Amino acid sequence: MSLQFVVDGLLAGSMIGLGAIGVTLTYSILRFSNFAHGDFMAWGAYATLAVVGAIGAMFGKIAPIAPLSFGWPLIVAVVVGMTITGLLALSLDMVLFARLRAKGQAIIVVMASFGASMALRSLLEFIFGSRPTYFSRAIQIAMPVGFGIRITPDQIALLLVTAVLVLGVHLLITRTQTGRSMQALSQNAALARIVGIDVAKVVRVTWIVGGALACVAGVMIGILIQIRPFMGFDMLLPMFAAAILGGIGSVPGAVLGGLIIGMAEAGAVQLIGAEWRAAVSFIILMTVLFVRPIGLFGVRER
Amino acid sequence: MMDLLGYGAFFLTTALIFSLVTLGLNLQWGLTGLFNVGLAGFIAIGAYTSALLTTPDDAARLGGFDLPILAGWLGAMLAGGIAAAITGIATLRLRSDYLAITTFGVAVVVQLVALNAQKLTGGPFGIGFIPRPFGGLAETPLLFNLSNLAVVSVVTLIVYLALEHLSRSPWGRVLKALREDERAAISLGKSARFYRVQAFAVGGGIMALAGALQAHFTGFIAPDNYLPILTFQVWVMLIVGGSGSNKGAVVGSILVWAIWAGSGSLTSVLFSPEQQARAASLQIVAIGVMLCVILLVRPNGLFGDRPRRPRFGKRAKVATGESGTAS
Numbered sequence: 001m002s003l004q005f006v007v008d009g010l011l012a013g014s015m016i017g018l019g020a021i022g023v024t025l026t027y028s029i030l031r032f033s034n035f036a037h038g039d040f041m042a043w044g045a046y047a048t049l050a051v052v053g054a055i056g057a058m059f060g061k062i063a064p065i066a067p068l069s070f071g072w073p074l075i076v077a078v079v080v081g082m083t084i085t086g087l088l089a090l091s092l093d094m095v096l097f098a099r100l101r102a103k104g105q106a107i108i109v110v111m112a113s114f115g116a117s118m119a120l121r122s123l124l125e126f127i128f129g130s131r132p133t134y135f136s137r138a139i140q141i142a143m144p145v146g147f148g149i150r151i152t153p154d155q156i157a158l159l160l161v162t163a164v165l166v167l168g169v170h171l172l173i174t175r176t177q178t179g180r181s182m183q184a185l186s187q188n189a190a191l192a193r194i195v196g197i198d199v200a201k202v203v204r205v206t207w208i209v210g211g212a213l214a215c216v217a218g219v220m221i222g223i224l225i226q227i228r229p230f231m232g233f234d235m236l237l238p239m240f241a242a243a244i245l246g247g248i249g250s251v252p253g254a255v256l257g258g259l260i261i262g263m264a265e266a267g268a269v270q271l272i273g274a275e276w277r278a279a280v281s282f283i284i285l286m287t288v289l290f291v292r293p294i295g296l297f298g299v300r301e302r
Numbered sequence: 303m304m305d306l307l308g309y310g311a312f313f314l315t316t317a318l319i320f321s322l323v324t325l326g327l328n329l330q331w332g333l334t335g336l337f338n339v340g341l342a343g344f345i346a347i348g349a350y351t352s353a354l355l356t357t358p359d360d361a362a363r364l365g366g367f368d369l370p371i372l373a374g375w376l377g378a379m380l381a382g383g384i385a386a387a388i389t390g391i392a393t394l395r396l397r398s399d400y401l402a403i404t405t406f407g408v409a410v411v412v413q414l415v416a417l418n419a420q421k422l423t424g425g426p427f428g429i430g431f432i433p434r435p436f437g438g439l440a441e442t443p444l445l446f447n448l449s450n451l452a453v454v455s456v457v458t459l460i461v462y463l464a465l466e467h468l469s470r471s472p473w474g475r476v477l478k479a480l481r482e483d484e485r486a487a488i489s490l491g492k493s494a495r496f497y498r499v500q501a502f503a504v505g506g507g508i509m510a511l512a513g514a515l516q517a518h519f520t521g522f523i524a525p526d527n528y529l530p531i532l533t534f535q536v537w538v539m540l541i542v543g544g545s546g547s548n549k550g551a552v553v554g555s556i557l558v559w560a561i562w563a564g565s566g567s568l569t570s571v572l573f574s575p576e577q578q579a580r581a582a583s584l585q586i587v588a589i590g591v592m593l594c595v596i597l598l599v600r601p602n603g604l605f606g607d608r609p610r611r612p613r614f615g616k617r618a619k620v621a622t623g624e625s626g627t628a629s
Contacts, residue, residue, distance in 0.1 A: 033399040035339070035406075096594055103601075107337050107398055111537065112597050114339055118534050119590025125583035233530070237410050240403045275418045282407040289392045289400065 003147045005266040011155055011224060013262025014162035018217035019235055020242035020254035021169060022210030028186035028249030029206045030101065032109040036092065036117040037214060037239065038232030040085050042124055044215025045222040045231065048074070048081035049133065067153035069136045070223070078219050082212035089211035090204060092116060098203075117233070124229040132226040135219075158220050165216060166255050169209065173251055178205050186249050234278070238265070241281040245288050247298025256296065260284070304444055311447035313563065314556070318454045319516050321555035324539045325461055325548060326508030332545035333469055334501040335481040336390075337398055340405030341509060341536050343412035346528035347385050348378035348510025349517035350416065353429045356518070363421050363429075371435055375514045382510020383503040390499040409533060416525035428524030432517050450519055457515060458552070461508060465548050468504075477501050531586065535562065538593050544603030553604060562589070 019041060026034045055073040056062070064071040096116060100109045142150035173179035181202050184192040193199060214232075221231050242261050246253025265280045288295060323341060330336040338344075352374035359366040369377075389408055393400040416423045423429065435453055439446040468474045479487040480494050488494055517523045535558070543554020565588070569581040596603065 027399070033403055035402075096598070099598055107335070107402075108597060108601065110337060110399060110402055111541075112594050114534070114537070115590045115593035115597070117590075118531070119587045119594070122583040122586035122590065126580050126587060130579065130583075237403075237407050240406075244400070244403070276414065278414050279411050282411045285404065285407055286392055289396065289404065293396050293400070 002270070003149050005263070005270050007149055007151050007155065008269070009263035009266035010159060010259065011220075011262070012265055013259035014159060015217045015220050015224075015258075016235065016238045016242050016262050017255040017258025018162060018165065018213045018220070019232075019239040020246070020258045021166075021251055022214050023239050024243040024246065024248055024250065024254040025182070025206050025210050027243065029182055029202065030097070030109075031189075032097075032101075032106050032113065033240065035110065035113040035236065036120055037210070038234070038236040039117050039120040039124075040089055040211050040214035041218035041221065041232035041235060042227075042229055043088055043120065043218070043232075044081050044085040044211070045218035045227045046124055046128055047084040048077045048215065048219050049135065049222065049227060051077035051080045052135065064136070064138075068157055069138045069140055069154050074135060074219075078216065081219065082215045085215035085218075086208035086211035089207040089214075093203065093207050121229050121233055128229070130229055132228040134226055135222050154223055158223065161216070162220075165213065166251075169213070169251055172209070178202065182206065237278065237285070238262075238281040241285040241288075244293075245284060245295055247295030250295070250297035253295060253297035308444045308447045311444070311451045313559075315447065315451045315454050315519060316563075317556045317559040318451075318458045318552075319512050319519070320536065320539060320559055321552040322454075322458055322461060322512035322515065323509050323536045324543065324551040324555045325458075325465055326505040326512065327536055327540050328545060328548060328551040329465060329468075329508065330502055330505035331540065332547065332551070333474065333481065334477045334498060334505075335398070336394075336498060336502050336505075337402045338405045338502070338505070339402050339533055339537075340389075340407070340409035340412075341533040342528040342530060343405070343409030344382050344386060344506045344509040345513035345516070345532065346409075346412045346416055346525075348382045348513030349523045349527070350423055350429070350513075351381040351510065352378040352514035353432045353517050353523055354422075356433050357429060357431055363424055365422075371433055371518055374518070375511055378510045378514035379507040382513070383507035385510075386506025387499055387503040389506075390502040394495050394498045394502070409528075409530065413525055413528060416528065423525070426525060428522060430522045432521050432523065434518055434521050454515060454519070457511070461511075462548055462552065469548070473497075473500075534586075534589070534593075538589055540603075541593060541596050541601075542603050544605035547603075547605040550603055550605030557604075 019037065022040070023034065023037050026032065026037065052073050055077065059073075062071045062073055096112055097109055100112050140152040140154055142152045144150050171179075173182060178201070181192070181197045182205065184195075184197055185199065185202050217235070218227075218232060221227070221235070225231075238258075238261050242257035243254050244257070245260060246255070246257030261281050261284055264284060265277050268280045269277055323345060326344075327338065327341060330338050352371075354365045355367050355369045355377045356371055356374035357366045358368050385408065389401070389404050393404045417426055419425070434440070434450075436446060436449040439449060469478075476487065476492050476497050479490075480492065480497060484494055516527075536555075539555040539558040540551055541554075542558050543550030543552070562585075565585055566582075569585060570578060573581045
């Protein structure tokens with residue numbers, strides 16, 4: 001077995017982990033599993049693609065930055081895409097989830113997210129068609145880095161971006177006042193309200209952070225694989241499995257869970273074939289539920 | 303005229319098979335409050351199990367046991383029930399979202415097995431030559447459709463009456479008690495998890511039976527029949543009909559299937575062939591928005607009379623819940 005699966009696993013794990021952060025935050029702070037989270041990824045990727053297209057139309061063809069397959073238009077577009085996806089999550093909450101949450105039945109909100117997921121995905125299919133698209137069709141040469149492992153410049157850049165983002169979210173949650181409010185709300189909502197935490201603000205930050213990270217994950221999938229309306233929906237099971245494996249509510253847990261699942265998937269591709277990839281996260285999920293349902297870093301529900 | 307009658311019979315047969323799934327879902331969600339988003343998986347388990355048991359021997363794949371159709375249906379119910387029981391045992395002591403995530407996973411994995419385990423399921427080519435009840439009548443479509451309708455109606459009626467009886471039986475009352483006030487029910491000595499697993503397994507068995515009926519009705523199954531959209535359709539049917547009511551489940555299924563089939567044929571008339579894929583996705587958007595709007599405006603659907611109370615008693619704002627703030 002070649003060690004190439006380490007790189008593949010790290011990359012898959014980054015995408016899953018970035019998505020799982022959003023899942024775990026919504027679950028612990030808003031108290032529901034958001035089935036539309038995967039579709040935020042797809043929306044982020046398509047929004048970024050549209051902005052790249054718009055920049056291309058305005059400034060003509062722009063050469064990519066030296067070894068990478070993309071140039072500054074993509075970097076600008078990701079920032080715009082993150083904003084759009086964050087706003088999309090925020091407005092979906094305003095028109096749908098917040099109203100249903102006010103009625104007090106958690107599972108109805110999950111059901112609505114399921115409906116919203118279907119609608120969001122099909123809307124993408126309606127606007128952009130179901131055929132896969134790409135940010136760039138250029139083929140990158142993978143450099144050997146020893147131990148039989150090869151890696152492309154794009155992949156290195158994306159791993160760095162992931163590391164920076166994860167560190168940023170971790171600092172946001174542990175070092176800022178908003179982050180502490182988020183933790184308080186997830187641990188004891190009633191008490192958090194009594195001590196005067198601005199719940200509406202925390203909810204807004206949760207959606208924006210979750211949406212923005214989902215967008216980055218979607219763009220990563222777009223750069224490394226392809227963009228299609230179902231891309232996020234297919235990530236849903238790995239993301240949930242990662243969030244549960246890491247322990248619901250824990251951001252480092254979600255990232256670590258994502259990396260473990262990414263590694264396991266990449267390993268399984270080598271051992272039993274790519275067609276069974278999606279089963280890996282299910283098997284891990286079932287094992288965690290039977291053996292340690294609070295996950296690696298979870299705290300028991302109160 | 304005869305064509306119309308034949309189509310009517312065909313339409314009703316499909317709608318009633320859907321209503322069978324919806325009845326199973328109503329037992330799980332409406333009566334017991336268990337959230338299952340892997341319906342397509344359980345339907346597929348039933349369809350494939352029954353197909354394997356009843357098709358003639360096939361050298362290309364495992365099985366083809368050539369058993370009678372009835373044996374296939376029983377096997378399907380058993381397989382669906384067991385799959386649901388395992389899912390339930392893993393998740394039902396945890397928060398209810400875990401069940402949603404796990405059932406979603408079940409559907410993904412079943413789809414994967416259907417697509418890739420060629421030796422068992424025929425892979426992407428599916429399984430053909432599934433024996434059809436009254437297959438001898440296939441020469442005269444009208445008679446064939448009507449006899450199929452009769453079979454499906456009888457099965458649906460039996461399941462309907464059984465469920466009506468169950469929901470009024472002591473067993474059903476325990477389920478409702480668990481749904482409404484878990485702590486009170488447990489303090490009366492009822493094991494919440496045990497009863498929930500039972501309800502989930504019976505519901506899963508009914509869904510699998512519906513899958514088997516469908517498979518024998520069309521004579522051919524393939525992985526594409528069991529995409530997530532199927533789960534979604536059935537959910538809309540239950541919510542429109544009103545969860546908690548078996549009557550609502552049946553009426554909702556027929557109504558939503560009529561809307562779905564009607565809008566489907568409308569788009570095929572209005573749009574050119576190359577635009578039909580896009581029109582179809584718009585159709586799904588419309589149904590998705592419809593589900594969300596019903597949940598917002600009329601969560602009890604047409605017939606649902608289930609008292610809406612939060613299951614997680616932490617924020618017990620009954621009756622005045624409307625004024626609650628976002629949390």
